[in-house]
Amino acid sequence: MEMKQRLSKNLVLFLSCTTFLGILIADDSGQPNILWVNSEDNGAQWLSCYGSPNAKTPNLDKLAAEGFRYTHCYSNSAVCAPTRTTWITGVHAISMGTQPMRSRYAIPHERIPYWPDQLPAVGYVATNFGGKNDFNIGSRPDGDTWKAAKGAKEWEKLKDQQPFVAFKTIGTSHESAPFPSKNRGFTDKDAHKMVLHPYHPDLQPVRSTYSKYAQAMHKMDREFGELFAELEAQGLRDSTIVIYCSDHGGILPRSKRFLYTSGTHCPLIIHIPEKWKHLWPAKSPGMTVDRLVSFIDMPKTVLSLAGADIPDSMQGTIFLGEHAEPEPAYHFSYRGRADKAVDMVRGIRTKRYLYIKNYMPWAPHGQFLPYMWAMEATPAWHQHFKRGKCTSVQARFFQPRQVEEFYDQENDYHNINNLIEVTEHQEIIARLRKELRRYQLTNYDSGFLPEQMRRARAEKHNLTIYEMVRRPDLYPLEQYLDYTDMLLEQNADNLPRLIEDTTSRDEAIRFWAVCGLAYLGKNAKSAAVAIEKATEDESIEVQIMAHYAHAKTQGTTLEVMKNYKKILVQAPKSGDSGYSSFVRTLNNLLKEN
Ligand SMILES: [Ca+2]
Secondary structure (H helix, E strand, C coil), X not given: CHHHHHHHHHHHHHHHHHHHHHXXXXXXXXXXXXEEEEECCXXXXXXXXXXXXXXXCHHHHHHHHHCEEEEEEXXXXXXXHHHHHHHHHCCCHHHHCCCCCCCCEECCCCCCXXXXXXXXXXXXXXXXXXXXXXXXXXXXXXXXXXXXXXXXXXXXXXXXXXXXXEEEEECCCCCCCCCCCCCCCCCCCCHXXXXXXXXXXXXXXXHHHHHHHHHHHHHHHXXXXXXXXXXXXXXXXXXXXXXXXXXXXXXXXXXXXXXCHHHHEEEEEEECCHHHHHHCCCCCCCCEEEEEEEHHHHHHHHHHHHCCCCCCCCCCCCCCCCCCXXXXXCEEEEECCECCECCCEEEEECCCEXXXXXXXXXXXXXXXXXXXXXXXXXXXXXXXXXCCCCCHHHHHHHCCCCCEEEEXXXXXXXXXXXXXXXXXXXXXXXXXXXXXHHHHHHCCCHHHCCHHHHHHHHHHCCCCHHHHCCCCCCCCHHHHHHHHHHHHCCCHHHHHHHHHHCCCCCHHHHHHHHHHHHHHHHHHHHHHHHHHHHCCCCCHHHHHHHHHHHXXXXXXXXXXXXXXXXXXHHCCCXXXXXXXXXHHHHHHHHHHC
16 A cells, blocks of 8 residues: 555656656657648639739748648548548548538547547647637537637647647638628729639629739738747747648639639648658758648648557548658549539549549539629629620530549649540540549448438438448449449430339439439430329439429429429428528529520
8 A cells, every 4th residue: 555655656756747847848759749720712823832823922932931832732522611521530521421511410429530539648639729610520519629728828828738739720711701791801902913714704803803812812821920920939830840721722613612623722831840850741841742632631640740549430641751651643522512502523633634523414513502602703704604705614614514524734724624535535534433433432432322312311220321321231332333324424225224213212223313314304205204203202302303304304494493492492491401402403403594
């Protein structure tokens, strides 16, 4: 007993010494602090150190000059909440069913820790400056993963809690910055100087939006500079690795939410103090790094830098530090429902080439989305299109899509020349098709069930979507991949098969069969009886799509629009996440025709 007491006394003494020493000699503890800053919605093309002709970002340019600027960093989902879902878990949003923007589907939290959960075991605290979480995940409060003291004097408190990982979101560059309704004080004073992307018409409201956003970027950069100055003022500059990135591209229409380079190419700049020079990704600060980095890599990399355990659930690759893994050859991206606009797009890229597959090609990218229409540029561009004044490149945003797109980014940063038919590229296109399928399989792409069907199937088996899509008996993904490939051919020879499948036992096959009939348009006129029956299917999403197929194959647009009104009246008032988004999307498409 006496010995035990003496031991514990010594232990207390030892612990208090190490804690005391820990504060004094944090710099030599072998554990770097990490400050991870992201600014909202700005693609790489809005930073001057990435060559922006429009915005000035001197503080971030300085960070790049003193750190390492990554030239090939890409977001996986091109929009806020699915990016954050991926960041906090290290699991692709589509792998968990959390890809629809503004949904909070449950995940098995006991199997999927958040990255800050891993830090206390290795002596770190994690904090979220400013508190933006927006993880888009249910069954766990967002905020409970952050353990460090919050509130006023965050820096001073953190200083006493080293080593730390501090996460910070700067919202100044958010899409809403140029909205006239927000009245943020940004002006069109530089409108005449703006260099427009080739797919935007040269209109004053477009120029005005560019000008306002360039000023928002300048302000965001100043706020980053202030944050970095605070780090220096606290004497933490030399013991802290600073990671800066955005969360996806933006913000002019055809960037945020879309898998083009403008929606996914993000700035990533990392500042590593001299004392951690063994972690430098290139010979010396100021250099660029051309490694292909995906946002799915961020949580694993942060945990690796902190020396923490990396959960088995994480899907990315460690891209920096002593445990860096081999560079992946591909970046994988996805688009699901964005607010009130339903869509399904998948993308895969190498450093040079981008391949995109549109599973709902009947809808133009520029389908109506209230939030996207809140900046002056979008309605102005749309009006210009409706008046028939757009060039073919400008018009494409408001027209139905091709199923496949392929771009050579080296010669076409803005992805305006679709080379999918070009003979000399067929080999790489074939490889990317194959790799996309491989990524969809290995990451359990949950998108082959429409949203409410997906939720219902998981609930029926008392599983989360994450678990359900990992059960081949409940979610035969290979079959769904094959089936959708068949109907995306839009080949009238498939008509008998599609008609037969409108009575399949699997409601997902029924859904896609009806989609296939809609794609065939007048070529599926003889499917009238099968489509009529499908409008009474037990699945609401099969019904909705069957109505649309009715309009497309039988020319019954007005009647279908009346039916959609009735469905909308009955829809639960659950906002975007109900099937009402799907009805609105299809209704808008019929209105446009
Ligand atoms: Ca965002």
